[in-house]
Amino acid sequence: MKKLLATLAVAASFALATYSANAQTYPERTITVVVPFAAGGPTDTVTRLVAEAMSKDLGQQIVVENVGGAGGTLGAGRVASADPDGYMLLLHHIGMATAATLYRKLAYDTLNAFDYVGLVTEVPMTIVARKDFEPADLKGLVEYAKANADKVTVANAGIGAASHLCGMLFMSAIQTPLVTVPYKGTGPAMTDLLGGQVDIMCDQTTNTTKQILGGTIKAYAVTTPKRLDVLPDVPTTDEGGLPGMQVAIWHGLYAPKGTPAEVTERLSKSLQLALKDPNVVARFAELGTVPSPEPDATPAALKAKLEGEITRWKPIIEAAGQYAD
């Protein structure tokens, strides 16, 4: 028995030594960041910009893997069950918090399945439509939607997605349910908006700014208290007659639960650097957003944000009584 205990103690100290040695030399190979939505959409865009900058600092390639479906919960589930070694990460948005209540049968326990790296950005939303959609402004859109509720189609990226939440806020503000059309992300939804297969969408500026400025889609409003520098001609929801319809979409970088603290700290430092990278700052500005400040790009700040947002959305979703299952 004594011999067995001694053997176990040696094995344990060897495992511990290997583990911390790995944490000290991390990263030694390619890192994967899962985006829980389709390629070409707003989460994908933000992730690729940040991953490129982090890769320079970490000295390893970072590949982005798109695992879309079920409002982001499939991708989150994939990372929740990955090895906690720092080589599989998740970049997700507000949907991480809302899905915790919207999905009563999630494959993971949101608050216990992840470790935290830091907040990444907070992105304004825009209410947009296909280019030839009839209403000329937000007031006209509200009147048209109320009169044609069974015909107006609203694209979103599945239940719990940012576009779904924003679409729900719009329908609730005008007290009219419209026809929703779910996609695996607003990348493919944008393709259909451009092609005229769907009428309207509420989506992040990181996916809509280029199309709005290029005149390939119509913009009715930004969901911010003030107009955006990058879209000075687009009125706010307040100006357009929907006061109080304001929403911004925060994003965070996560690792599976059990990732060594040295690794999440290393990733957090790299994230902070990436968010100051001149290319990231400039591209974010062109897309109507700003990187999270350094104190927010930390494990503690993301943990507090996620906990606070789950608490904030739970009673709202429960009162609405609408779940994903």
Ligand code: MLT
């Ligand atoms: C959303 O609506 O949640 C996002 O637009 C998802 C995406 O990145 O496609």
